[in-house]
Amino acid sequence: MSAFIKWFKEIGIKDTDEVGGKNASLGEMYNHLTPLGVNVPNGFAVTATAYRHYLDVNNLWEPIAKLFENFNPDDIDELKAVGKAARGLIMKGEVPEDLKKEILSSYAKLKEEYGDDVSLAVRSSATAEDSPTASFAGQNETYLNIKGDDNLLWAYKMCIASNFTDRSISYKYTHNFDPLKVYLSAVIMKMVRSDLGSSGVMFSIDTETGFKDVVFINAAWGLGENVVQGTIDPDSFFIHKPTFKKGHKAVLKRKRGNKEKTMVFSDKLETANLAEQFTKNIKTPIDKKMQFAITDEEVLQLADWAIKIEEHYTEVNGHYTPMDMEWAKDGVDGKLYMVQARPETVHSQESINEFEIYKLKERSNVILTGNAVGEKIGAGKVKILKSMAEADKFEKGDVLVATTTSPDWEPVMKIASAIITETGGRTCHAAIVSRELGKPAIVGAKNATKILKENQEVTVSCAEGEVGKVYEGILDFEIEKVDISKLPRPKTKIMMNLGNPELSFSLAKLPVDGIGLARMEFIINTYIKAHPMAIKHPEILSDTERALIDELAFPYNGEPEDFFIKTLSEGVATLAAGVYPKKCIVRMSDFKSNEYANLLGGRHFEPVEENPMIGFRGAARYTHPNYKDGFELECKAMKRAIFDMGFENIVLMIPFCRRVEEAKRVKEILTQNGLGDVETYMMCEIPNNVILIDEFLDVFDGISIGTNDLTQLTLGVDRDSQIVAFDYEERDEGVKKMVKMAVEGAKRNKKYSGLCGQAPSDYPEFAEFLVNIGIESMSLNPDSVLKIIKDIAEMENKK
Incomplete structure (x- = not known):
């Protein structure tokens, strides 16, 4: 032995x-x-x-x-x-x-x-x-x-x-x-010869928010040290564990990194000088930078392993044990291997009931952006360090700025108010150490050492989603601490409005009953950037526009439709994942013609309207020859999210539906696109929706009242016009009567009724009015949720 x-x-x-x-x-x-x-x-x-x-x-x-x-x-x-x-x-x-x-x-x-x-x-x-x-x-x-x-x-x-x-x-x-x-x-x-293949890091939990329902994978070409040490921006993938376990094998969300360098073995290995470096970085070829470093099948294989590893360690330890893992793909045999697994050390230690919300109380110019690490805010004077040899100039509370922050820098990192690096992804060692130290960090902030100046005062915000922002000056911010276990739960369902998938996991702790309004436009505008009709009809576009769309579609085998469908479905599915299995009500696109025209290629497909607010928008577009092909793309994306990806908690919602005949036409086209059996609501925002509520509810399964447009059209006020803004008032008795009639109509037809709008957040008396008329749910902006939950619980107790 x-x-x-x-x-x-x-x-x-x-x-x-x-x-x-x-x-x-x-x-x-x-x-x-x-x-x-x-x-x-x-x-x-x-x-x-x-x-x-x-x-x-x-x-x-x-x-x-x-x-x-x-x-x-x-x-x-x-x-x-x-x-x-x-x-x-x-x-x-x-x-x-x-x-x-x-x-x-x-x-x-x-x-x-x-x-x-x-x-x-x-x-x-x-x-x-x-x-x-x-x-x-x-x-x-x-x-x-x-x-x-x-x-x-x-x-x-x-x-x-x-x-x-x-x-x-x-x-x-x-x-x-x-x-x-x-x-x-x-x-x-x-x-494992990943120098000839690819490698990376994965977690069985979201590293930034502690959201437990996902596997998070980073990937890059070559040896894994570039990912671990944060010298490149890797690809990233999320997989939703609950739907994966039910047999829906699909990537939830993906982001292509630049993967600027590939680490390979050095030729110096053949020399006798053992002290020389064993590896070297080479520039990644442009075609590889544009591709994902692993296929969807490999992403799903890794996710399967991550789930098995987490389940095993949870069983061995006798308590939930999220895992931090390293993987490598051998370029010789083509196989994936696990090369490390350890317990995750930050979110596994957190109380599941404590909810800490950092909020900026003021704003200034955004100087720089990058990948946010942690959900906190820090502020101080910039200190740019080229190496640890300059550490003596660093004082407690300074903002550390460097090309990269390797773990060698831990002595400085622990006294910094925030950390900014030019390179790195959200699973690099520096990011892990930043989380353990409780420091906000922005990694992958390109040219940070050139843009920021020595001793410049800045505020570093990682509390606004996946994108970390560096603001000019020292800004005031607050920290709200809430013990969710002590919050009352009102009978009226409280949901939230959310369009940005990047906020989905961080808001998953909020004690809401689902998402009452998920705006599809945010995903199209931010991630797809191209007009749906431009995707379908590239022959109408200019050479420059076609080239830009081809670039967006390159990682998707050069297929623009595949790019559109996957990007939209994964964006919506990410929103649904944050509240799964509770409802996520997704409003189909509701751009106005002037907003659509700003999308890539949009100018070829949009009319010029005097008043787009009440023009070619909403349901009218969905069956019209000028947009029908674009709506079919939206439908394919929703079909993929619901049936292929397994998010059966998605409810569709049709906006700005003017007439009952129009409602029937929309329902027919949904059926033609395989969505006929999906629960579908109507955005109740036109007086005719209220007057003919019974007829509309013969077509739809429920309503969500949009107070913005309903107020506009009830009072005849253009909500985009500043000159008559003084007449825009949701609390007007006429508007309230419309809301009451709509809720009564939904009850009469035994259908769902909700409201998504700012009024309950801004006016406690309006929230009380909604409770009194017996609305089933109200959907609020996330920053209003905790306050309104308390207020409504008190109102219900008084009744």
């Missing part, structure tokens, strides 16, 4: 103290998840006993301990000096003969399994890492594509020396670990 080596088949999660978190988890997966189809490359652990043996034989305990006497981890110069000295002591030592023999004989067995040409990944595995409270993300070193006995022994020494990198020492002190009592095991495993 080996004294210093344990193969993956011999270890599991219970062996962390001896083999470290990474090894223990690889062994756990190898033993329990490979039978379920999860590919894990074979390998072995060089144990913590071996680490202690190395220090014993080389008499290193006492000299290393002396380095930490009276040590101040917050003194960056002292931190650097101590770390360098400790690593130097280890590298001067020799691998004991008995340990050397076991490492090399185990290497020989891997050659027997995989062939003499097998290369190795040599990775650090600390005995305190990958716990639920500390990830040790990127604190220790990894050495890839190692071949030959001497190279392997050198890589092992480098790994154990990395127990004393500056960042690792600082991290240990931050998390109250004794640096002499965290022992380092090493992983030695078959190298």
Whole structure:
């Protein structure tokens, strides 16, 4: 029996103290998840006993301990000096003969399994890492594509020396670990040749919001270090776990990253100089930058593994355990492999009942944008650091700005008010550490070091969705803390209005009864950018317009219709996922002609109208020759979201339906497009909708009252005109009578009635009026939800 080596088949999660978190988890997966189809490359652990043996034989305990006497981890110069000295002591030592023999004989067995040409990944595995409270993300070193006995022994020494990198020492002190009592095991495993394929990171939870119903995957070409260290903007994918488990295998949401660099192995591997770099970055070819790094089938394969891994660890731990994982695709055999799994360390520690909302109380010019990490706001003076050599100029509360923030920078990151980097995705090590430190960070903010100026005062907001914004000046903001478990639940359903899919997961904690108004226009305007008819009829477009649409469609095999249908369906499905299985009422497109004309190619298809507000909009478009083909695209997208992706909580809503005959025509075209059996409501916003409520409800399954247009058309006030704005009043008795008649009509027909508009948020008396007439639900802007829930519960108690 080996004294210093344990193969993956011999270890599991219970062996962390001896083999470290990474090894223990690889062994756990190898033993329990490979039978379920999860590919894990074979390998072995060089144990913590071996680490202690190395220090014993080389008499290193006492000299290393002396380095930490009276040590101040917050003194960056002292931190650097101590770390360098400790690593130097280890590298001067020799691998004991008995340990050397076991490492090399185990290497020989891997050659027997995989062939003499097998290369190795040599990775650090600390005995305190990958716990639920500390990830040790990127604190220790990894050495890839190692071949030959001497190279392997050198890589092992480098790994154990990395127990004393500056960042690792600082991290240990931050998390109250004794640096002499965290022992380092090493992983030695078959190298997955992702340098010839792709790789990335995935989580079984949304990394920014803690939303538990998704798997989040990042992907890039080449070795995974670019994704992990945040040197590129990777592709990202989300998969919805509840619908996936029901058999609806589809990508929920995707975003193509630039993937500017591809990390491959360096030619210097053939040299004898072991200290030279093993990898290099090359520019990613333009065609690969424009493609996704993995196919949909591979995304779904990874999602399946992520769900199995999460379920296994949840069962082993006896409580819900979201996971942080690394994967790689071998360019030689074409297979996907799992190469790491550990508990997620931020959202798994949060209380599910606490809801903390950061809100800006004022706005200024947006200087810069990027990927938001965390949902907080920070402000301070900009300090641009080129390297940690400049760390002495950084003061507590400054905003750290850098090309990239590797984990080496943790001592500075923990005293920053916010962090901004030019590169990186939302799963890089720097992002993980930022979350653990509770710091707002914006990664992938291009040209940040050039746009921002030294000592410039800025406010960094990560509280407005996936896009982080850097505002000019120090802005006032507030933090609202709510214990959701203590909120009353009124009988009247409270829903929210939402059009931006980027906010869906962050708002999923809100105690709402669904989404009462999901605006399709936001997705078309922000993500698709092209007019639906321009997608269907490219022959009418200019060469420039066609080229722009072809560029949008390139990652979708160059098919513009596929691009439109997938982008719209995934945007709507993301909204529905945030409230699943509660209702998500999706309003079909309701652009006015002047708004449609602003879309790419729109000028060819839209009339010029004097008053677009009451012109060619809503239901009138859906069966009209000038837009029918565009509406069919919308229908195909909704059919995909509901039936293929499994979001049967989606309810369709038809806006601005003027006449009953028009309602019947729309219902017929929905049926022709496979949506005839889908629950469909009417936006009740025209006086005729109220007057003929019974006839309209013969066609539709319910109504949602749009107070904006109903007020406009009841009072004859153009709500876009400032000159008569003083006459626009939702509380007018005529408007209220219209609302009351509509609700009574819905009750009479035993159909759904709701209201989506600003009035209940702005006027408590209007909310009280709605409660009194017995409306089934009201849908509000998200920032009004918590207040209105309290107000309405009090009103209902008084009745």
